[in-house]
Amino acid sequence: MNPPVSLEQIGPGFGNAIAASQSVFRIGLTALSRPGILINVNSDAHAPVGIGAAANALLLALLDQDVSLYLTPRHENAANYFRFHTGCALTTNPRDADFLLFGADDVLLNLAELKNGDEYSPDHSATVIREVSGLEIGRGLKLRGPGIQGEAWLYASQLDADFVAQWHELNKHLPRGVDIFLSCADLLCGLPRTTRIEN
Amino acid sequence: MRDMQDANADRREWMGLSARAPLEMLESWAAGRDDGFIWLRRPEAGLAMVRARIGATGDRFNVGEVTVTRCTLRLANGQHGVAYVQGRSSRKAELAALADALLQAPAQRTELERDLLQPLRVRSAKVRAAAEQEATLTRVDFLTVSRGDE
Numbered sequence: 001m002n003p004p005v006s007l008e009q010i011g012p013g014f015g016n017a018i019a020a021s022q023s024v025f026r027i028g029l030t031a032l033s034r035p036g037i038l039i040n041v042n043s044d045a046h047a048p049v050g051i052g053a054a055a056n057a058l059l060l061a062l063l064d065q066d067v068s069l070y071l072t073p074r075h076e077n078a079a080n081y082f083r084f085h086t087g088c089a090l091t092t093n094p095r096d097a098d099f100l101l102f103g104a105d106d107v108l109l110n111l112a113e114l115k116n117g118d119e120y121s122p123d124h125s126a127t128v129i130r131e132v133s134g135l136e137i138g139r140g141l142k143l144r145g146p147g148i149q150g151e152a153w154l155y156a157s158q159l160d161a162d163f164v165a166q167w168h169e170l171n172k173h174l175p176r177g178v179d180i181f182l183s184c185a186d187l188l189c190g191l192p193r194t195t196r197i198e199n
Numbered sequence: 200m201r202d203m204q205d206a207n208a209d210r211r212e213w214m215g216l217s218a219r220a221p222l223e224m225l226e227s228w229a230a231g232r233d234d235g236f237i238w239l240r241r242p243e244a245g246l247a248m249v250r251a252r253i254g255a256t257g258d259r260f261n262v263g264e265v266t267v268t269r270c271t272l273r274l275a276n277g278q279h280g281v282a283y284v285q286g287r288s289s290r291k292a293e294l295a296a297l298a299d300a301l302l303q304a305p306a307q308r309t310e311l312e313r314d315l316l317q318p319l320r321v322r323s324a325k326v327r328a329a330a331e332q333e334a335t336l337t338r339v340d341f342l343t344v345s346r347g348d349e
Contacts, residue, residue, distance in 0.1 A: 007271065007281075010239055011239075012237055012239055013239070013240065015238075015241070016241075084239070084271075085240065
């Protein structure tokens with residue numbers, strides 16, 4: 001049983017929760033089915049300090065009482081916000097989490113150690129939202145895979161140095177794996193497990 | 200629980216009173232008021248399972264689900280109001296939450312006691328008395344008559 005939520009630090013969520021959740025959910029689907037494009041997320045929710053609008057809107061749309069969220073210590077202030085607006089559980093153990101949020105200044109945890117499903121239910125895996133300090137297309141990492149015609153180029157500033165190596169390692173275990181959203185302010189880019197990053 | 204020293208007893212009472220109040224009484228109290236607030240959570244309807252024990256001692260069982268509307272708002276002064284009311288009236292949830300927020304400010308308590316809570320208490324007592332009377336009229340006391348030896 002979760003302790004009671006204190007209302008002091010909580011800002012408003014979506015003005016129209018149903019319409020906004022649906023449209024943000026649609027954006028999330030588009031992002032994952034078209035890796036390598038940047039999508040603008042418009043949201044009227046007041047994100048907690050330190051969380052970008054896109055990441056915040058996506059979490060508000062995706063979380064519910066059946067899933068758990070992992071926040072890094074830097075984002076502890078946002079715990080009550082997500083509990084209040086979505087009813088999600090919070091976990092301090094990233095291996096148990098269904099959703100994980102990493103801020104631009106956080107170090108991404110080893111993706112292989114997160115929930116990555118099993119051969120029968122590869123969907124029982126974690127979804128990671130990775131905020132970065134800049135997102136651009138047309139240069140940087142070369143992406144190939146389903147949803148990408150030919151190739152796409154994605155540049156994420158301050159992305160972890162070993163990210164590509166981790167991704168390659170994770171790709172070996174398909175269909176198991178994790179799906180990632182990269183976000184920066186109100187921009188969102190999907191990186192589903194089927195996307196290959198070429199050097 | 201009832202015996203425990205309860206810091207929230209007052210708030211529990213007024214939240215209960217406004218949740219059970221008819222919408223018209225809340226509307227007439229709120230008429231002409233203009234309290235600025237923002238929504239933290241707009242009114243949303245959901246289901247809550249009501250559970251009970253027969254004679255308050257038997258095993259707990261599910262009576263059924265009721266529709267509940269809840270909302271949370273924040274006044275300009277930072278005070279929060281929360282309401283959980285039975286039914287689907289979002290207006291009623293809004294006014295109940297507004298009353299909850301205003302009642303937490305000591306400066307307004309006297310005025311709100313007079314204009315809102317006291318009339319609600321009177322009405323609540325009336326409704327309760329009427330229900331009790333009706334129940335008494337139709338009350339049946341079962342007693343077992345000894346059959347004695349055959």
